[in-house]
Amino acid sequence: MATGESDLIRRAQSGDTEAFGALVTRHERFVYNLALRVIGDAQEAEDLAQEAFVRAWLALANFRGQAQFRTWLFRIVTNLCYNRLPGLRRELSAFGDDCLMEAPDDAPANADPAASLEASEQQANLHREIDGLPESYRLLIVLRYQQELSYEEIASVVNLPLGTVKTGLFRAKERLRLALRNYEETTIWTS
Amino acid sequence: MDKLTGKDQAEFAVIEAALRTYPLKSPSAGFADAVMTRIETLPGRPRFRLSWLDAAGSLLLSGLGGSLILLWQMIPPQEMARLRMTFLLAWQRLQPVRLELALAAGGVAVAMMLLILGILLVQARYRLEANG
Numbered sequence: 369m370a371t372g373e374s375d376l377i378r379r380a381q382s383g384d385t386e387a388f389g390a391l392v393t394r395h396e397r398f399v400y401n402l403a404l405r406v407i408g409d410a411q412e413a414e415d416l417a418q419e420a421f422v423r424a425w426l427a428l429a430n431f432r433g434q435a436q437f438r439t440w441l442f443r444i445v446t447n448l449c450y451n452r453l454p455g456l457r458r459e460l461s462a463f464g465d466d467c468l469m470e471a472p473d474d475a476p477a478n479a480d481p482a483a484s485l486e487a488s489e490q491q492a493n494l495h496r497e498i499d500g501l502p503e504s505y506r507l508l509i510v511l512r513y514q515q516e517l518s519y520e521e522i523a524s525v526v527n528l529p530l531g532t533v534k535t536g537l538f539r540a541k542e543r544l545r546l547a548l549r550n551y552e553e554t555t556i557w558t559s
Numbered sequence: 560m561d562k563l564t565g566k567d568q569a570e571f572a573v574i575e576a577a578l579r580t581y582p583l584k585s586p587s588a589g590f591a592d593a594v595m596t597r598i599e600t601l602p603g604r605p606r607f608r609l610s611w612l613d614a615a616g617s618l619l620l621s622g623l624g625g626s627l628i629l630l631w632q633m634i635p636p637q638e639m640a641r642l643r644m645t646f647l648l649a650w651q652r653l654q655p656v657r658l659e660l661a662l663a664a665g666g667v668a669v670a671m672m673l674l675i676l677g678i679l680l681v682q683a684r685y686r687l688e689a690n691g
Contacts, residue, residue: 494577
């Protein structure tokens with residue numbers, strides 16, 4: 369837990385709204401971003417993120433500190449997303465855990481400066497492809513790559529088995545790989 | 560588990576880089592203030608309060624129940640046997656009018672239920688009027 373955060377949480381639990389305000393400021397970007405990437409609409413995401421903080425305030429007495437506060441907040445956001453998108457949980461559960469090949473998490477980045485422009489175009493294209501993925505994949509991607517949660521933490525946030533999380537992320541990467549190949553083929557044909 | 564080829568690794572490297580640079584967006588400037596306004600306007604949690612009348616009433620009822628149980632336990636066995644006999648005789652005497660009694664009891668129960676329903680409706684209407 370970040371320095372001073374446990375103190376802020378303790379004060380907020382005793383009813384100190386100023387301390388809770390500091391917690392909101394500290395986590396608003398991550399909470400909003402998770403909601404935005406799953407819901408896809410800025411206004412709705414802001415409403416959902418606000419609702420998540422209100423629920424966190426109401427349930428703060430139940431926070432015992434076994435998990436990180438941030439992970440606890442993400443669980444609230446995810447549950448609100450499940451309510452907002454009834455098919456999301458079913459989609460996630462349908463991944464199963466039949467991951468056949470482990471995609472490397474820490475693959476080396478392309479260090480060739482000559483290819484940097486092409487790489488940035490490729491990245492921009494992949495970012496668009498991520499935006500076009502189904503909500504279930506986006507949820508896992510945001511939790512893994514933007515919030516930098518471990519697989520175990522993601523499993524706890526989405527309340528699904530670890531294998532399902534790994535399979536979901538693997539399939540998301542496979543979809544992106546397919547999109548990348550299509551993109552490369554298109555650029556070869558047009559150049 | 561299949562092994563990754565050099566091409567696979569290169570592709571995954573590009574994907575990993577894209578995933579790690581997926582932009583993080585910020586909420587609008589007044590986001591935290593809006594959250595705090597919502598929190599400050601939340602209705603306060605109802606506090607548990609026990610009025611002296613509730614306390615006295617529940618004490619009286621529990622005392623009454625306790626006394627009845629105690630009295631029942633204190634009845635001597637001969638007296639208990641006599642009571643049982645009296646009850647059986649009274650039951651036998653009621654045999655011919657059992658249906659009428661059952662109907663009367665049912666009627667009283669329905670009347671009581673209607674009365675309770677009426678009270679609840681009047682209370683609900685009173686509350687609605689009080690809340691404007």
